[in-house]
Amino acid sequence: MIVQILVALAGLVVLTFAADHLVLGSSRLAERARINPVVVGVVVIGLGTSAPEFLVSGVAAARGDTGLAVGNIAGSNILNLTLVLGIAALAGSIAVTSQVIRREVPLAVGAVVLFAFLAWAGLNSITGGVLAIAGAGAMYLLLRWATRSRSNDEIADDAKEFTQANAQVDVPVPPSRLPAWFEPVRALLGLGGVLAGAQLLVSNASAIAEDLGVPQVIIGFTLVALGTSLPELVTTVQAQRRGEADLVVGNLFGSNLFNSLVGGAVVGFASGSHGTGKATVALSVTMILTAGLAWALLRRGLALTRVEALVLLAAYLLTMPLLLST
Known part of the structure; x- marks a missing residue:
């Protein structure tokens, strides 16, 4: 089991660095194609930063490990708004605009509620289509x-700043x-690395669950x-240190939105003949x-x-x- 844990960790490392290059390469391509910077910020970067969650879940569902797939999305949704948001707020008070609380946050919460109900009913091609x-x-x-929005220019500036930055491990060329x-x-x-890392992580996580005799969903929503x-x-703590509170909240709730809707749809479609992916009531x-x-x-x-x-x-x-x- 030690070897499986080490290989799973190696898969996670590959996944993390490959996702970084996937998002950076995609956003720079979109910028060169003269796509609106707001679209780059909301769609390309927003979807890209959630890629590890829904690609890992998609690979797991395609392998038949539907419990692992659902557990990963559900666990990420819980982690983002408890552990990650809590750690960020410990570093300093997080103040947000009323506009974010009125629009983006309720939309993300609604996405989580929809995913929760459909995951409880079972994720398949039909519920995947709904998502x-x-x-x-x-x-x-x-x-x-x-x-x-008045923050149009701010979103565009954030996208431009992101595309001009380097990856965590990058070539020493401007x-x-x-x-x-x-x-x-x-x-x-980057896409190939994400898929390879996801495969290593999922296959070994599944083997660990089997060796421990625990349901895959437990390994999914924990490890x-x-x-x-x-x-x-990492990105949340960095944004908090820069004093970008709206970005902190937007990233975490946005991640939950993409996880629930896009990730849930990917799991539903990828499950195929392997059966439905289901979440427990708890x-x-x-x-x-x-x-x-x-x-x-946050509203208070x-x-x-x-x-x-x-x-x-x-x-x-x-x-x-x-x-x-449970």
């Missing part, structure tokens, strides 16, 4: 709000001096979800309650204090024994 349609509708709303063919190759290699949520934790209810708790705390005063951060961290610690006992 895909809901995802397209949510994307339309996000783009419409972004283009009409972006402006890279040849034209480099970014497409970067994106393709796998924690691993795929690490990029969100897991579905916990997803809804943690999303509602984070929303309520439009800020998240260190005391409220401790409430979120306590909620995460309390959910684990409950879910593990």
Whole structure:
């Protein structure tokens, strides 16, 4: 089992770095294609940063490990709004605008609720189609709000800043001096690396669950979800240190939106003949309650204090024994 754990960790490392290059290469390609920077920020970067979660779940569902697939998405949704948001708020109070609380956050909470109910009923091609349609509708709303919002320029600036930055491990050449063919190759290699890392992580996580004699969904919402949520934790803490509170909240709730709708659709379609991916009642209810708790705390005063951060961290610690006992 030690070898399987080490290989799974290696898969997670490959997944993390490959996803970084996939998002960077894709966003730079979109920029060179003169796509609206707001679209790059909302769609390309937003979807790309959630790629580890739904690609890992998609690979798991395609392999027949549907419990692992559902557990990963559900676990990431819970982690983002308890552990990750709580750690970010411990570093300093998080204040958000009323506009974010009125529009983006309720949309993300609604996506989590929809996913929770459909995952409890069972993810298949039909429920996957429902989630895909809901995802397209949510994307339309996000783009419409972004283009009409006063923060339009801010989103465009964030996207431009992202595309000009380097990956965590990158070539020592300024972006402006890279040849034209480099970014497409970067994106393709990043996609290949994400799929390879996901395969290593999923296959060994599944074997670990079998060796331990525990349901795959438990490994999914604990070890796998924690691993795929690490990029969100890093980017959230960095954004908090820069004082970009709206970006912190937007990234985490946005990640849950994409996880629930796009990730849920991917799991539903990938399950195919392997059967439906189902979440337990406890897991579905916990997803809804943690999303509602984070929303309520942020709505109360439009800020998240260190005391409220401790409430979120306590909620995460309390959910684990409950879910593990089911």
